[in-house]
Amino acid sequence: MITRCRKLAGFSEEPGRTTRTFLSAPMRECHRELTLWAEAAGAETRIDAAGNFRAFYAAEEPEAPRLLIGSHLDTVPDAGAFDGALGVVLGIALIENLRGERLPFGIEIVGFSEEEGVRFNTPFIGSRALIGRLDEAMLARQDANGISVRAAIEAFGMNPDEILEARLRGDVLGYVEFHIEQGPVLEELRLPLGVVEALAGQSKMEFTFFGRANHAGTTPMHLRRDALAGAAEWIAAVEREGHRVPGLVATVGAVDAKPGATNVIAGEVHLTLDVRHRSDDVRVAAVETLIRHAEQIAARRGLSVQHCMMLSQPAIAMDSQLIEQIEEAIRKAGCEPHRMVSGAGHDAMILAEKVPAAMVFVRTPGGVSHSPEETVNVEDVEKAIKAGAHLLKLLASSPVLQSRRTQRA
Numbered sequence: 001m002i003t004r005c006r007k008l009a010g011f012s013e014e015p016g017r018t019t020r021t022f023l024s025a026p027m028r029e030c031h032r033e034l035t036l037w038a039e040a041a042g043a044e045t046r047i048d049a050a051g052n053f054r055a056f057y058a059a060e061e062p063e064a065p066r067l068l069i070g071s072h073l074d075t076v077p078d079a080g081a082f083d084g085a086l087g088v089v090l091g092i093a094l095i096e097n098l099r100g101e102r103l104p105f106g107i108e109i110v111g112f113s114e115e116e117g118v119r120f121n122t123p124f125i126g127s128r129a130l131i132g133r134l135d136e137a138m139l140a141r142q143d144a145n146g147i148s149v150r151a152a153i154e155a156f157g158m159n160p161d162e163i164l165e166a167r168l169r170g171d172v173l174g175y176v177e178f179h180i181e182q183g184p185v186l187e188e189l190r191l192p193l194g195v196v197e198a199l200a201g202q203s204k205m206e207f208t209f210f211g212r213a214n215h216a217g218t219t220p221m222h223l224r225r226d227a228l229a230g231a232a233e234w235i236a237a238v239e240r241e242g243h244r245v246p247g248l249v250a251t252v253g254a255v256d257a258k259p260g261a262t263n264v265i266a267g268e269v270h271l272t273l274d275v276r277h278r279s280d281d282v283r284v285a286a287v288e289t290l291i292r293h294a295e296q297i298a299a300r301r302g303l304s305v306q307h308c309m310m311l312s313q314p315a316i317a318m319d320s321q322l323i324e325q326i327e328e329a330i331r332k333a334g335c336e337p338h339r340m341v342s343g344a345g346h347d348a349m350i351l352a353e354k355v356p357a358a359m360v361f362v363r364t365p366g367g368v369s370h371s372p373e374e375t376v377n378v379e380d381v382e383k384a385i386k387a388g389a390h391l392l393k394l395l396a397s398s399p400v401l402q403s404r405r406t407q408r409a
């Protein structure tokens with residue numbers, strides 16, 4: 001699996017580093033390799049109209065439901081080899097492991113065409129297609145070269161008018177995504193695998209502090225209205241709030257001070273705010289507190305402040321029955337399962353709108369991801385395959401899940 005992930009990482013838009021965005025030329029090479037591996041394991045493959053790789057390993061009976069196993073095939077610029085790819089390659093390893101044995105449910109491996117939001121500045125294009133949310137507005141979005149999602153799909157050789165064909169049918173048992181944790185929690189706990197209970201909700205905002213730009217040499221300290229000093233005080237308040245509220249993460253990731261010169265007091269400062277928590281109530285309350293802090297700091301310093309909500313995404317719970325089965329499978333693989341919340345968004349969050357969804361996290365050494373330094377331990381990957389194999393067995397003998405055909409899809 002590790003060799004395969006590294007091979008896929010070689011299919012890149014840039015020499016010497018891994019960058020693979022929505023339906024770029026190297027995505028085709030990626031599909032070609034995956035097709036070889038999946039077909040050798042007994043699956044039928046296709047690329048759907050949203051550019052997702054789909055490999056179907058049939059059940060013992062044709063009318064049986066199907067379990068989806070997948071993750072995404074696109075990457076951030078200068079990425080590592082495992083974010084996304086690991087979950088797809090693991091799905092293939094699981095059907096190889098079956099050595100032709102058929103289960104009471106089919107297995108469909110999905111390699112999503114787009115999750116990172118790099119090319120079109122909006123994420124989850126691939127998984128949205130599966131739940132019928134890849135609409136005309138999304139298809140019309142353009143990349144930096146003025147190429148629309150629709151045109152990119154056509155250029156890759158598919159028909160965007162057939163996008164509905166990519167949608168899930170009513171026969172889906174559930175969706176399971178194996179993904180590297182991309183954080184340090186499992187490593188700190190010395191555990192190879194985690195079960196995701198929920199994906200944190202997130203608020204993304206923009207703040208602007210307004211003061212008065214003036215000469216840095218001639219304006220005495222007590223006569224200043226320094227927008228950047230006010231913004232700095234607020235940044236520290238954001239960090240304090242993150243520490244104060246258990247489970248909250250709050251980040252100011254970008255600052256732009258104007259006019260931005262050594263000898264000028266900043267008159268205007270733009271900042272971003274990113275707040276995440278598993279509870280929507282806690283997140284919304286934290287955002288309100290931080291807005292209040294900004295207003296108080298601005299008032300005290302003779303500044304004004306404006307804010308604007310860019311995104312308010314609720315937390316998404318994973319399916320409780322799948323979580324229990326995964327915990328059991330992890331135990332059977334000889335590991336202690338750790339329940340955790342994902343701070344990052346994943347395709348499972350999108351699929352969860354329509355089908356029972358769950359995620360397994362694989363320990364990320366150093367917690368490093370979205371970087372060529374990203375790696376996995378070979379022993380952890382072995383545990384993940386074992387847990388996956390146990391999960392298939394457990395699901396095969398679970399009457400609850402077998403009979404559960406989602407009504408919602």
Ligand SMILES: [Zn+2]
Binds near residue numbers: 084179
């Ligand atoms: Zn990912």
